[in-house]
Amino acid sequence: MLNKNKIKALLSRPEFSALAIFIFLLVIFTFVNDHFLNSRNFMVILSTYPELALVALGITILMIAGEFDLSVGSVFAVSPIVTMILIADYELHYIVSILLGLTAAAFIGFINAIVTIKFKIPSFIATLGMLFMARSIAVVISGGFPPSVPKDLPTDWLVGRVDMLRVSIFWLIGIALVCNYILKKTNFGNWIYATGENQNAAKDLGINTFKVKTTCFILCSVFAGFAGIIQSFRIRTVITSLGSGLELQAIASAVVGGASLMGGIGSAFGALIGTLLLSIIDNILILSRIDGNWFKFAVGALIVIAVILNTLTKNTADKIRLKDDE
Amino acid sequence: MNNIPRDLITCNQLNKWYGNLHALKNVNLKINKGEVIGLIGDNGAGKSTLIKIMCGVHSLDKGEIYFEGKKVNIKNPKIAMDLGIETIHQYNTMFQEMSIARNVFIGREPKKFGFKSLALLDEEKMNKESMKAINEVGLDLRSPHIPVKELSGGEKQGVSIARSMYFKSKMLILDEPTNHLSVKETLKVLEYVKSLSSMGIGSIFISHNLYHVHEIADRIVGMARGEKVCDMSKEDTTVNELIKLIG
Numbered sequence: 077m078l079n080k081n082k083i084k085a086l087l088s089r090p091e092f093s094a095l096a097i098f099i100f101l102l103v104i105f106t107f108v109n110d111h112f113l114n115s116r117n118f119m120v121i122l123s124t125y126p127e128l129a130l131v132a133l134g135i136t137i138l139m140i141a142g143e144f145d146l147s148v149g150s151v152f153a154v155s156p157i158v159t160m161i162l163i164a165d166y167e168l169h170y171i172v173s174i175l176l177g178l179t180a181a182a183f184i185g186f187i188n189a190i191v192t193i194k195f196k197i198p199s200f201i202a203t204l205g206m207l208f209m210a211r212s213i214a215v216v217i218s219g220g221f222p223p224s225v226p227k228d229l230p231t232d233w234l235v236g237r238v239d240m241l242r243v244s245i246f247w248l249i250g251i252a253l254v255c256n257y258i259l260k261k262t263n264f265g266n267w268i269y270a271t272g273e274n275q276n277a278a279k280d281l282g283i284n285t286f287k288v289k290t291t292c293f294i295l296c297s298v299f300a301g302f303a304g305i306i307q308s309f310r311i312r313t314v315i316t317s318l319g320s321g322l323e324l325q326a327i328a329s330a331v332v333g334g335a336s337l338m339g340g341i342g343s344a345f346g347a348l349i350g351t352l353l354l355s356i357i358d359n360i361l362i363l364s365r366i367d368g369n370w371f372k373f374a375v376g377a378l379i380v381i382a383v384i385l386n387t388l389t390k391n392t393a394d395k396i397r398l399k400d401d402e
Numbered sequence: 403m404n405n406i407p408r409d410l411i412t413c414n415q416l417n418k419w420y421g422n423l424h425a426l427k428n429v430n431l432k433i434n435k436g437e438v439i440g441l442i443g444d445n446g447a448g449k450s451t452l453i454k455i456m457c458g459v460h461s462l463d464k465g466e467i468y469f470e471g472k473k474v475n476i477k478n479p480k481i482a483m484d485l486g487i488e489t490i491h492q493y494n495t496m497f498q499e500m501s502i503a504r505n506v507f508i509g510r511e512p513k514k515f516g517f518k519s520l521a522l523l524d525e526e527k528m529n530k531e532s533m534k535a536i537n538e539v540g541l542d543l544r545s546p547h548i549p550v551k552e553l554s555g556g557e558k559q560g561v562s563i564a565r566s567m568y569f570k571s572k573m574l575i576l577d578e579p580t581n582h583l584s585v586k587e588t589l590k591v592l593e594y595v596k597s598l599s600s601m602g603i604g605s606i607f608i609s610h611n612l613y614h615v616h617e618i619a620d621r622i623v624g625m626a627r628g629e630k631v632c633d634m635s636k637e638d639t640t641v642n643e644l645i646k647l648i649g
Binding site for chain 2: 088258261262263264266267269270273274276277278279280281282283287340341394
């Protein structure tokens, strides 16, 4: 039996609402469409899922730290383009090229951090500027036509298949577990939450909030870059428009997963659930042959419902008073 | 016993400018171990600027600070905390969504293993020690896991004080610590500040409530327009005189 203590703890979790909606939709979609609940369909969902989930994970961590990144969609293109140029034009080893592609992403994250923190510009504006700049860089450095993925490039370690699953899902699970561990079990995780909730107080208590936020900006960009590399390896091509509009989907996933725009609230698990919700909605629209334009409507409705439900469950949890013996 | 130096902190000719505003003008202040200083003054008098310099939130433009006889450069809050200067700020420095244990140890978490900036938390120690620290300041909270948002104003202030005490502070700065507290909670805080003296902890108590200041301070320092306008023993003045002084 769940006692009050456990119910309160459960309702207080930021991802609770997303999880409740997920289970509800899972049941509904199973009845709506016979093809929804079968392993083959879920393998289809999971094959593209890690790419968006990784971006949402980075955004979630940054949102917990109290900031925001609109440039992730462009970074999603920059990293694979840099990687492919280095492989094809400069004949560098693919691992070195990937690392340099991720370094480019990290550099963009660093610039976002400096502009936001040192110049005290809202991250919404700073990263909006970077969204355009990074996209432009992606087009300029590739001349509009990035090199294609070489046929002999080893991609199995990243996007190959293990049974029906893609390897990328294991990368996602591994990265999410490490992020969850850092957020919940380490001093740095504690500082991320503290910085996001009350930056001035965190600073006055000796936390280097600049270092905390800069690390989160860099992490967010690197995750977006890595996700872009995964996608380009999966579809075996790179285009300059890769990741266009992805930033809003990733932010939607983070918010649906319980991350607060005010900072200080969110979880790695929430980012995964939030993204999964978006993925199954997209999937059911395709399976049911509904006009794809309804996807944006569904995402919008989901955001509003999830945030309302989040507020309600949080208020309910706050109202539960525990007795001494609990 | 008498050979132990009594000087805790000595501030010489402190100056601070905010742009063209000369917020602190040649302020001298000396605090001994175990002494409670009541710092009074109207809004904008320079009280907050003075204590923010002492606790490393603001940097000093001109002047010197000596702590236990040694010259120090308190350029950030971490340095102040390492010296043993703890501050309970006027504004809220609690993290509402975090547990009591995490609030007590924030920024100085006990670690099991790892690096300075990335280490596994020793949660068992945090839970146990935070409850011990809270009990020592006379609070009775049932669990270290309770989010701070569920505590009353007085309990939150108690957690702030427990945080300062746990880290063996040598000097405690309390900036309006009784704001927004009930009468009962206020009395508890005042009692606590009085008890710091017997532990040899020097303290600065800032309050607009001159009755509170007069009750607990050994010495009263008044400020106006960025300058120190008085520095006298409690016995040499009355609350009415203090009201006239800063009124």
